[in-house]
Amino acid sequence: MNRAVLKAQIEEAIPSAFTVHKRQQQQCIPTGITQIDNAVQGIPLRALTEICGSNMASSGKTSLLISLLAQASRNHFCALVDASDSFDPCTGQAAGIHLPRLLWVRCGKSKVKLRPLEQAFKVADILLQSSGFGLIAVDLSSIPERFVRGIPISSWFRFSRVIEKQSAALVFIEQEPHATSCAGLVLRLTNEPATFSGNLLTKFNPKIEVVRAQGKKPVRSENLGFSLQTQWA
């Protein structure tokens, strides 16, 4: 059978069978850290991002989140789902977060039967249903790893499908990446020894590894270094 005839027959039965799906140009929210913004253009909208780092050692993941919130709150309304109530508003303001534009949800603080992890996921679900937020960040990094590992892959898949249709970025802060292929960007942070200037802690020297990025094909790891200063430095 002629190829053209076959194609016509298929198109008659399935009109969009040969329509090329054009991927929209990736829009990003800058993180405010030049090295990361140069490497991956920032945190992608319409995608799930994972920022990972150790819970016990200082990795710089919270500093990255705070910097991202500071940049995002200039142009968007942001939501921070804080599973362990560890956000420090004082640091947030020092970093330049426009606090009135930040919805802070403190999980596990009242006498509710649900565990903080379940609360965080339910709240993230509610926030995704109500549009209008440019950045939804879910901080799970203080939740023990064994609990986060138990989240079924279907939950991550659902989040990634929902966020695809919204002009917002969904960011998870964890100890290890869990969303696998559902994540559009995975960043892993580790820290080199900090700098003490005399008697003062002044500088952090985190290393960041781009584990996965949608915009970069083929996927490859990339290591970047940057420095963060303390408020008093």
Add this chain to the structure above:
Amino acid sequence: MFACLYVPDFPVQAELLSESPETRKGLTQTPLAILDGPANLPRVVSINELARSAGIQIGMTKLQVEIYGGVLLRKRSIASEESAQSKLLDFADGFSPRVESTAAGTVIIDLAGTEKLFGSPKSTAHKIIASAVEIGLSLQIAIALNPDAALYAARGFQGITIIPAGHEARRLASLRIDVLPILPEMSEVLDGWGTHTFGSLAALPTVALTERLGQEGLYLQKLARGEVNRPLLTAEPIAEFIQSFEFDDPVETLESLFFVLNRLLQQLCSSLVARSLATNELRLTLELEVRRIEGGKEGEQYEHDWKLPVPTQDKQMLFGLVRLHLEKNTFSAPVRKVVLKVVPIRPRIAQGHLFAPPSPEPEKLEITLERIRGVVGSTDEDGRDCVGSPKLADTHKPDSFAVQHFSSIGESPNSSSAGAPVIALRVFRPPLETSVELDSEKPHLVWLWHRNRRVLAASGPWCNSGNWWSASRWAREEWDVALKTPAGIGYYRIYRDRILKQWFVEGVFD
């Protein structure tokens, strides 16, 4: 011109209005009589057309009515009548801003300046009747040059009565004088003269009438001639809108409560819409059924207020707020009475900004916040909200903040506000109690994560204190320490509470 809207058999119609549309439809096809008076001898005060056709008359006793059979008897409800009168006023407000609540079931509206909106008086009357049918009211309307002529024509004639200017006396002539506010002794005198209609009263010689009945007689004659011209006593704007419902039997299930709340909110929102108003404050009061305790309270009340960032007329949104709140609360007793109150304000007129960032819709946001509160709770142990925007407290005390209501309406941030990235502190709330071993007055070992961690570097001590004049005084000695952990080096902030004499880990630099 003035239009008088008169509701015949007002107690009956008020009773019907208090029912749902389905029940109302059934009741209109049943003979209905409203009883009032002492409990041992209630009498009929109002009947519908079917009951009238069945031979029921005003003033009959309950026993006499029961002889007829098939007549539905209801006790007169003042609350229903007040609610119906309020509804009638709202309805009249839709046609003119100047409305007088003349009596129960009677309102007079000033039609001056409404010609371009509603057309001729006849067309206006037809539009009023048609709109009244939609809300379940059956009206008699009269339009005349002065309020009193319109009032008596509406009370005396069925359907629509239009009295052209100068024809008041002739048009009212056939009315019986019983509808006039006549004192009983004067009524006897007029009856003795054979004066039974407006026409005969109007025809009496003025001077002779005044000599015999005084100024009151003269006033009555002017009313009968349709010559009294008085200003309207317009109804005061209602400061607050209240709807209430008392259950016959206290309810225990939320479904029953939601059904009533939905109806009450519908009525409140309709009233707001009719007056081109909105609300940003809603108060729910639930009266709970509590067993009578000797010397104690008879009942208990549950109250909750909602303050909205933007005015709304959206019933669904308000109902959503109430429903989500009630679903996460439990009450100690069944609900006996429910009262809803809204504070009316002008609706928000706002022009959307072309270049403004997308923001959560203010109305939907309230529902979202309420849903989130349903998941994480409303407040923590310190009374701080679990959901909202953080706001720093005006103090040097570390980790002092408030959580205020989050709103998508507010000033835009200064574009240059985002500064250079800084090291963030992850706070442990509450701080972790710990023990610290010192070496040369510097931390050497810190107990953390179930074992002693060696301090690789320490920065401090940084002394801080405040509120020394009050009971909430605090004083601490802070150290920033680098601890060796299995995952690498962790930089922590530890402090010694100088009042409690205890070490704590405040957080980790991350």
